Amino acid sequence: MSFGQGGPSWGPGGNHTPDWAALAEESAARSRRKKWLLIGGGALATAAVAAIVATAVITTNHDSGSTGSDRNTGDLPGPADLPTDSAEPAPSFSTVAPPPPPDPKDYISDVKKDRAPITVDSFYPGKKLTMGDRAYAKGATHHTTSCAATTQGALGSILTNNGCGQVIRATYSRAGVAVTVGIAVFDTEAQAKKAAQQASGGLASLSGSGVPTFCRAGAICRRTANSYGRYAYFTVGGFTSGKNVTKADRDVFTVGDDLTNFTFRQIRHRGEVQASAAATASTG
Template sequence: MSFGQGGPFEGPGGSTPNWEALAEESEARARRKRWLMIGGGAVAALAIAGIVAAAVISSGGSPDGGPTAKPAASGSAVVPDDKPSFPDVSVPPPPNPRDYISDPKKDTAPLTPATLFPQQTMVVGEHSYPRTATDAVTDCTAAAQGPLVSSLTHNGCRKLLRATYAKGGVAVTIGVAVFDSPAQAAAVMNEGKPNLKPLAGGGVPAEFCQGSKCLMTTNATGRYAYFTIAGFTSGKDVTASAPAAQQISRDGGGYAFTQISQRGKDQAAKAAEEQLKEARRKAGQTS
């Protein structure tokens, strides 16, 4: 039998195995097996290391169980958020100024000529008029004349304040009557009896609008009715061709409305400030 030339099992002459060749081949196989085992172990170690690293990243920890620092942006440092926190302050909506000139329970600020007419000069637009006299009466009929007397009495007038302003031979007296409700003030306005008594003094003579034709108006806002009487300080009649008297009459009415409205705004602003203080106090107690 013959197996061909050069195989490991053929010795010289083809009768006996070549043991040296067999030994070398066996050793080569053993070396290859060792390298395969080492390479497989390295691959397994790398795989295990990858699994551990993935677990560490997902849990935010480090392989040895210690804390890990998150990377910071280039040129920046990780700064702890140590800003103090404050509780939210819930502030109610601001009060309506008109409520304070409509409700006597809210309209509690001092009411005198000094608080209602504090400026020495009435300024309306480009026009200005020095103040010459003021007064206030609780008997409203003392500052009225004609049909206005009964209207004020019937509707329960509480107080009537007056101020006179004059310039260039014309003057206007403003009267502001105070009632318990807007309905009473509106009733006086709707009755159309603006017979306010003029207030002389401070350079305005007693002849001012006494026995002469003067311009008279009436209006109301909130619980206040307000009136004007305007004319010449000389006592002559006001006619259609008297623009100065007409102007001071309009300015007086506008000024009266502004002063009453400002009273409401001032009281509403003060109430809003008190509400904010109270809200902050409560927030401080609950923080």
């Protein structure tokens, strides 16, 4: 039995009887010191392990993304060492603006550009014309280079003097009303516009194919004149019975307006088709 450096502690009276209470307290104190030593040592060991793990994590993270000389340093990469997007090629854009699309009107304003065939069917296809809820039967058609022969009154000389090259005519009818529409073809827009502005007399009606003679022998009929591009277009409309047309006869006006609008659209469409073909060829 060990009693410490000072030997056993004896009780009062000098009878050499050990002081059991003191011995017990001393033993308890030694136990407490040993316990705290164990706890302190464990904490130090835990801290040491954590430091080793942290060091290993830093070293591993540094080495895993490095090659060559990068593995020789234990420092984390600085901002200058981080990868940037500067190596990525930047998108480039042309500073040259694309050319504007061709103007369809340019292709029906000059004979040098307007090269599509000129035929009756290219302007008035099929056997009938439908505009909204109105259907018109197609009658006789005519195509000639003798422009004056398709007119009445002064219009023949006006077409000839302005350089008319050919005329297409077609007649449509509905419910006792017939209208002949004619397209006079010139080399330039200026010629066609002048012919339409000077128009006097009128287009000669075209009968046949189920439509009797109309707007002849002095009958009063409705006449119109317009132009678009190098084309001047005219109408003459009235009753197949020979009755005179008045301003109250809206049926005659409706048929004439429908044919005028359709003719304008066909001329414009001709320009659109040729302009589209030219744009496709230039980008091909």
